[in-house]
Amino acid sequence: MQNIKNIVTLALFLIFGTLSAQQEGLLTNYRYHMNAYNPAYVSPEGETAITSSFRQQWTGVEEAPRTMVVSFGTRLGEKMGLGVSVMNDKTFIESQTFIGIDYSYKLKLSEKSELYLGLKVGGNTYSVNTAGLETYNIQSDPSISSLSDFNPNIGAGILLKREGLFLSLAMPRILQTDRAENLNGTATATVAEPHLYATIGYDWPLGKSHLLLKPSAMMRQVSGAPLSIDFNTMLSFDNSFELGASYRTDSAFAGLINLSLQKRLTIGFAYEVSTRNELASAKNTNELFLRFVF
Template identity: 25%
Template sequence: MKKLTISFCILLSALGVSAQNRKHIANFSLFQQYFNPALTGYEGSMIKTFYRDQWTGFEDAPRTIFASVELDAADISAWRKTDVLKTREDDAYNRQAGAKHAWGLSVLHDSFGPFAESQVFLSYGSRIRLSEKLSLRAGAAATYTLTRLNGNKLILDESGDTEFDEYIGKEGRVNKLDVNVGVMLTGENFYLGYALQDVGQGGLTSGKEFLNDTYALQHVAQAGYRVAVSEQVGLVANSIFRYDSNLKETVEVQGKAVFQNMFWVGGGYRHDLAYTLNAGLRVSQFRIGYVLERPTGDASIIGKNTSEFIVTYNLFQVKYPKLGKKVTMW
């Protein structure tokens, strides 16, 4: 297939057109269920959203918006029976006792040059308690993806090329159904797991053929650890590894300091692509955060920063202890 280019084709030739197929989330630790359905409901019943403005200043640069809702059966059952949520019983509530069954709905929309992609995930997660402090979680997600190609924004890199004549000035669509699966070992202050995304590798698709030969099985490994270092301060570390046969591997690490479970500040590194600085605060049941991402390595030719804004909200009120050696954020 001959390469498609858009208005900033120099950048794409430097990074690879397919590079944007891998959706990056700088605050990946707050949207764990997107990568591994086993973590659906891991933090309780919540609404989460983020907006990502990549390479600010370029026309038709990547922009992503995401929203999800997760429901933990433990919260709902306790509320129905006693009108007292398990998450409000005391300041030492152990999330290991929750999410025995959890459900989630996630929606993502991403636009980049002539391409626009919409994803819908229906996920389920279940927990088996191995011991008082250790749980095994498993999950699966049914996914639907609609990819659109706007021929009005399409430029061919060879004059007289007729292969893509059918797309010039028209719209091409591809529909895809697939499945994600994952497992996760969790404790009160750590998680470690592995997931497979796009298990069907494009086996159930319809529409145009411009995405043929681009589908690949994606491997995702995640790990996180948090520890309280004083009555008011905690440290949190998260990491993610992603691999597929087309885009190869991407490794990202992130660390943050948390004060009284209310404020956090930290930084991260996506190997050979970006450095990140992040900060946020909790206001009652809301968490509001911001990430500034600076390109480096293979992406340094861009020279433009990326901004990411996040908001999460607990559907059922949760207590957050300000004092005591307990960290409640990832």
């Protein structure tokens, strides 16, 4: 049984090392972690909140990707926002943690429109467990033994809000950093390319009821990988209970549920399933979500 798991893990490493060059963690419940992707999105609603998520991908595979994200945001006066975002990813032999300080500044365009400009300053720690390659019989490039370091980085973004609509465009890590990658069965040293994120969303009140429909979409683009888009729709009941679904264009569906307690603590869960044939034995992906408003 252990050998079967190792083979499945190796297959996934080979498949996704070739087909996808995306190196930054993703979340199904991305709307509550927007400042992790766009520094301009620091508490645009004027509230102080801390949010955390844990994502366990492909629960049927040992050493499958795991992502942990913590984000915090608050307002400083009328026009400025300050936040912190931390993202940790662990996949197979790789482990990386990015910590960023987020700053936003609000420009009033009209009575109903606001433009936010954001700057992210931080850095990324990255390491590779080269000894783990022996277990999976992957040939290793000797140059990757040195990939264990800290890389400073910067990011930038803009956010446009108009009543219930928001448009977001950001590149949270502009500078290239070192990493490992699979190339024809050999683990080699390479660089992590900047990721571009574009997000659109709208909060649509349904008549005079307490129902709110919240459709959104997030596009991710990085050199060497196909365009990936998440389509997410949530139905909110009196801002206390949310139920929704998500579709990712690289063949994944998810169901989401969020429950708010006294408008301060929100607990959420997302259950995701891939429709790729090569992931039939990898099983589902689980994502837990917690948010507290001070």
